[in-house]
Amino acid sequence: MMVRFSMVLVAVATILSPASAFSPSLGVGQSTFRASAQSTTAARSGSTSSTTLSMSADLKGKVAFIAGVADSTGYGWAIAKALADAGATIIVGTWPPVLKIFQAGLRKGSFAEDSVLSDGSKMEIDKVYPLDAVFDEPDDVPDEIKNNKRYAGLDGYTISEVAKAVEADYGKIDILVHSLANGPEVVKPLLETSRKGYLAASSASAYSAVSLLQKFGPIMNEGGAMLSLTYIASEKVIPGYGGGMSSAKAQLESDTRTLAFEAGRKWGVRVNTISAGPLKSRAASAIGKEPGAKTFIELAIDYSNANAPLAQDLYSDDVGNSALFLTSPMARTVTGVTLYVDNGLHAMGMALDARSMEQEVPAEA
Secondary structure, rough: OOOOOOOOOOOEEEEEOOOOOOOOOOOOOOOOOOOOOOEEEEEEEOOOOOOEEEOOOOOOOOEEEOOOOOOOOHHHHHHHHHHHHHHOOEEEEEOHHHHHHHHHHHHHOOOOOOHHHHOOOOOOOEEEOOOOOOOOOOOHOOHHHHHOHHHHOOOOOOOOHHHHHHHHHOOOOEEEEEEOOOOOOOOHHHHHHHHHHHHHHHHHHHHHHHHHHHHHHHEEEEEEEEEEOOHHHHHOOOOOOOOOOHHHHHHHHHHHHHEEEEEEHHOOOOOEEEEEEOOOOOOOHHOOOOOOOOOOHHHHHHHHHHHHOOOOHHHHHHHHHHHHHHOOOOHHHOOEEEEOOOOHHHOOOOOOOOHHHHHOOOOOO
């Protein structure tokens, strides 16, 4: 008796349609990359049942909560704009001490130029929540914070309280973005960093992502995605990026892999992180700022431009476009990944502009 096996090969066709680029954020130049909404359909034949996969960058009807947006110069804003351009409803969490300034800027139209989407409309932030991601529950907030004038008139800013407020306002969400990092001793070398400063960096920059997913995971739709932002200092020595921040980023990347497994099995949620190249945002520009000297971020950008495989500027919207992919159905099988968006700098093992790479020109005979 012969048993014959037959194989059916299914070709998957991908249709790409051009769409306008996301306009860049404040003062970071013009990006020429054009993001496109894609539609891919795969059909299985030769079976009594069929499965259709619809993968698209269309986020209409989706709700995205982005923690860590306070101006239009950083990656958080660029991610918000990319998701809004794809149709998502954008809600954000902002650090209480700068909340009023950010809200005033939104009212005055200070970010209008940086809000323009590909169709000419402007991004609307549906709601802004006060969020201090170093506190998980109300009982965690010390009296010195409760009585701080910068927190005056605010409550409900711990992670658990914000998650409950979002659930009350929107029910379920689809996308969770962690765009938070803070190290009070970031300008100090690790050898000079105190225990308090080291743990503060880990708390604000790494554990905050764990806590966000703990509290928001239960209100995320199956198939949803969480995304965070990391930096190459997690795995390479970056002088000037101290205070335990390099350690915190290493934690964040390790936690990304573990959370991808746990959240994937528990809620069907994907978890990824983007290792972004240097960007001259307002927050980054505050590191190592001394009169008459370049800031840490300016030196980092100069080094990248001189040594990265792609000798081109990096824009906030480059990270925004990558975030759109990772949080959309197009990346439905991508989880636990650290995606480098840095012009390839992470791949380099030698510095092209190092003195040791210079060659002496032989003297003429």
